[in-house]
Amino acid sequence: MKALVLQRPGPRPQLALKDLPVPQVSGDQILVRVEACGLCYHDVLVMRGVLRRGVKDNVVLGHEISGIVEAVGPEVDDFRAGDPVASIQTDACGRCNRCAYGLEHRCVDGHGIGHGTDGGFAEYVSLRATSLVKLPPELDLTSACLLGCPMGVVQRAIRKVGKVLPGEKVLVTGAGGGLGAHSVQLAKASGAVVYAVTRSYSKVEDLESLGADQVLCVGELDFPEVLLALTEDSGVDVALDTVGSPLFNSTLRCLAQYGRLVLLGEVQGEDVSMALAEIIFRDASILGSSGAGRDDLRSAVELVQQKRVHPVVAQLMPLERWQEAYDTMANGNHMGRFVLTPNWNYP
Ligand SMILES: [Zn+2]
Ligand SMILES: [Zn+2]
Known part of the structure; x- marks a missing residue:
């Protein structure tokens, strides 16, 4: 073969x-x-x-x-x-x-x-x-x-790690990538209001068609400032971070009180320094999530069958x-x- x-x-x-x-x-x-x-x-x-x-x-x-x-x-x-x-x-x-x-x-x-x-x-x-x-x-x-990785992986992060509830606000970084595009769709399917962060202006329309309520372009403006303006200074309940170290401090600043930052990807492998008070005073959680079991894959299958998401x-x-x-x-x-x-x- x-x-x-x-x-x-x-x-x-x-x-x-x-x-x-x-x-x-x-x-x-x-x-x-x-x-x-x-x-x-x-x-x-x-x-x-x-x-x-x-x-x-x-x-x-x-x-x-x-x-x-x-x-x-x-x-x-x-x-x-x-x-x-x-x-x-x-x-x-x-x-x-x-x-x-x-x-x-x-x-x-x-x-x-x-x-x-x-x-x-x-x-x-x-x-x-x-x-x-x-x-x-x-x-x-x-x-x-793509039903196991990336879809099951994201579904696990949403349901079991970030525990996203309907109506919560969810930020997706690296939204145009493999994990990101599916995070936008699956977060929307979970009933969340979705904020997608991307580097590429050319992806804005595609991200909106995948379910992003707002698309923020990195580089143009400080995206946490834009995000806070869009959420009346409250921030997001959950961040699904597919980028990791390059955006970590910005992503952290987007979190609301009791916010959960779920790390799904790390593109550069750099160390990160952060002000711990940013975590303490938000009562925030920083969580890692990788992989998916068969139950997570089956959950993605159901959503595809219902035509609520697609690979x-x-x-x-x-x-x-x-x-x-x-x-x-x-x-x-x-x-x-x-x-x-x-x-x-x-x-
Ligand atoms: Zn994979
Ligand atoms: Zn075993």
Whole structure:
């Protein structure tokens, strides 16, 4: 099978399309024929060598996977060949306490898909049953790869970490990116009033059509000042921060009393210094959130079925054009995710 292998991470990562054997499945493993696989910022950080811990040598990247079950191991009884599926980001055991509590993404015996174990930038991938959710047949598989990461990830941050209530005000930073575009939609679907922060004037209309009540452009004005003016000085109840250190202090200043700042992404890996009084006198909470369990993915599926949200695909590309996807992603002018399609034969 065709697979994209990371040969050498670094500032100019070396990847190669290789012909690898199709994985054999045993036990509780499932062989998935990959329909689509999203290119996540996590993949980019592994390619660049920024994330190194636990990365398998010559790994096949990609954890945002949708596809069709091709074959199942003898211990699998809830999936069969032909089922449409989507993955969470972790190849999970299904037997530990965390798996039992719906925290499959934090499985004690888990491996990051496309990180510690081979992922979806290949024609086939082998995953344990606990990493997969069966999809309703009417869902479009080319965009269903985004149901776990980023959609389930955001849904978890909204429902279980930030605990957003209907009518609350929610700020989304990096709103044009993969996590951000889905944060805008899912926050709106939760009943929140949504303030979207972006660098790009060109994304304003798109963000409004995704559900942003107000779009704030970074750079033009100090966005916390604008946000406070728009909220009669009260600020937002929850900030879904997909940018991290570059905007951290500005994002913190947007928080209302009892505000919750949920950190979902960190684009630069810089240290941050802050005035702790900003947290104390707001009675604020600063929370980290990463990953999604199967319950979070299923929650995203329900909202897509109800047509309240949709996966935002920047562009579909064959696996062979990964370099173009990587380069285009780096310049940041797109909305949503680049998605690679290993099994498509393009004319
Ligand atoms: Zn991802
Ligand atoms: Zn487990």
